[in-house]
Amino acid sequence: MAFPSTPYDNEDNNPSGGLVARESAGDNAPALSISEISALLKRTVEDRFGFVRVRGELSGVKRAASGHLYLSLKDENAKLDGVMWRGGVQRLGFRPEDGVEVIATGKLTTYPGRSNYQIVIDRIEIAGEGALLALLAKLKARLEGEGLFDPAHKKPLPFLPRVIGVVTSPTGAVIRDILHRLSDRFPTRVIVWPVLVQGQGAGAQVANAVRGFSNMVEDGPVPRPDLVIVARGGGSIEDLWCFNEEDVVRAVAECTIPIISAVGHETDTTLCDFAADLRAPTPTAAAELAVPVQAELAAFVADLNARQRRALARQLAQAKERLEARSQRLPHPHALLQGQAQRVDDLADRLRRALVHRTEIAGSLLARHAGALRPALLSARITRERERLAALRLRPEVLLQRIDHARGKVDALDRLRLSLDPEAPLKRGYVLVTDRDGHLVKDRATAESRTALTLKFADGALDVMAGTSPSISPAPPRPAPKPRPAARPPGQQELF
Structure with a gap:
């Protein structure tokens, strides 16, 4: 479509500064609306730049609530806005951050709402291994600042785990190497949590597996592991990148079960190694670190048993020697009993003489007192005691005398009572x-x-x-006089 370089007046075809725009017959430059010109520009840009790869540094990375990713790509002299829809964001192999140099693949388009152009990104790749290492160093510094790699948080490994959980690919050679090494050293029950160890979605699966082992209950249908091994074979930094993702590192650091990281070969290092409780150079080495050698344990126990027997035998031998040495210094038992035997003989002889002497004294006493036990003497003594008893019988005169004395004391107390009566002066x-x-x-x-x-x-x-x-209150009634006791019959004596 051609556009005139100079406007003409509709009446005389001369340049004019008319106020009202008019279209003349044969005019091939009609006026376009903003939407029309924007659509023309959009179609032109998309047709010309339908597939481009752009290298630049990420800036202003922002993820919307809808899941879309908005960012800018910039270099020393220019800046290009970009957008990545939610489906593409979910396929990303790393977390985009400001300052990371990337290569974005997509198409250029325009956004009429702001009269600018942008790139709709289908795929983002880190621009070279140097940029990848820079991103890794930046993530490591941030996580280390949060204390995820602090040695004080490391948990000791169990000496002999009953159940070992392994997070790895079920089809690779890693799980076979681990099982073979465990069977050689110490057969142990192994629970494998199958995951992807490379590619899209591998990091999320590894993080979920570690958290799944950590959240198991002790008495559940599946036994809870005493130790967890996160394992993968060797590879490039891109192959091992899922073990550098922040979600995986945080899951390993937060795991409540002791965990060994065995990712790659000896020279390969991932952030998962720093967050784990122990790093193994290879998956096979992780199996060796997880359990001891059964034969070595048996030999060690046998050696301890032998040392125990030797120690007991040595102590018994030393005790026997000390006993024999001390027993030689003791006197003979017969020599110890000779003095006591002589004393027993002396006491026996003295006892025999004492019994004879005691019998003689008792005989003389019996003979002396036998004369006093004659019947005549006993009868006289009985008669004398009977007369004495008769003399001690009760006599009425004595009782009457005591009663009169007691009555006199009672009369004296009654007179004292009358003299102390507070109402007597009334x-x-x-x-x-x-x-x-x-x-x-x-x-x-x-x-x-x-x-x-x-x-x-x-x-x-x-x-x-x-x-x-x-x-005036009436006077209280006087108490009736006590009746006098009746006179005793003549001839009867008073006892009280």
């Missing part, structure tokens, strides 16, 4: 003054402080109230 004209509570009033001050008093006379009580006339 019969002689005295008055006993108490308050309503029955407390005795002894002085005038106390009487003035009371509003009511009780005057007790010999024949009754009188209540005195303040400002009222006294009321």
Whole structure:
């Protein structure tokens, strides 16, 4: 489509500065709308640059909530905006970060909304091994700053694990090498968690496998491993890159089970090695580090048993020698018993003589006292004791005398009681003054402080109230006199 270089007036075909645009017959440059010109530009750019590979440094990397990735590619003199849709982001083999030099593959297109052009990226690759190592160093420094590689967090390996979990590919030579080495050294139960160890999605599978072993319960249907081995054979840095992904490193560092990293050969190093509790140079070496050699253990135990027997035999021999040496210094048993035997003989002889002497003394005593045991003497003594008993029988005179003495003491106590009776003076004209509570009033001050008093006379009580006339209470009845005891019949004596 051709565009005129100079505008012409519709009336005289001369240059004009008219205010109203008019189209003349045969005009081949009609006015286009913004959308039309934008569509023309978009089609032209996409047709010309339908497939491009661009090398540049990532800048302004941002992942939207929808999963799309927005970024910019730049070099020393220019900058190109780019977008990667969610499907392509999910296929990425690394985490894009600012400052990483990459090669982006896609197509150029325009975005009419902002009147600019951008690249729609299908694939992003790190631009060379140097850029990959730079990204690795940057990620390592960040994770190390968080303490994921701190040696203080390393867990000791169990000496003899009962169950070993292995995270690796089930079809590779690595698992066969591990199983073969374990069977040679110490047969142990192995649980394999099959994962991809290279390519798209390998890092996520490895991280999920490590977390799956860590989250197993002790008494579940599948036994929980005592040790986990993350293993892979050797390869280039691109082949081993999934073991450098942040998700895998964090899963290894957070694993609650002791874990051995056996990724690559001796010269290969990944971030997974730094996060694990122990790094093995090869998968076969990891199996050797996981379990001891059964034959060596048996030989060690046998050696300990032999050393124990030799130590016991040596102690017994030394004890026997000491016993024999000390027994030679002891006197003969007969020599020890000679003195005691002589003493026993002496005591036996003394006992025999003492028994004879004691028998003679007892015989003389019996003979001396035998004369006092004659019947006549016994009868006389019995008669004498019977007379003495008759003299000691009770006599009425003695009892009556004691009763009269006790009655006199009782009469004296009764007279004392009558003299101490507080109401006895009332019969002689005295008055006993108490308050309503029955407390005795002894002085005038106390009487003035009371509003009511009780005057007790010999024949009754009188209540005195303040400002009222006294009321006379009847006198309490006198107790009836006790009846006198009846006279004793003549001739009968009083016992009390």
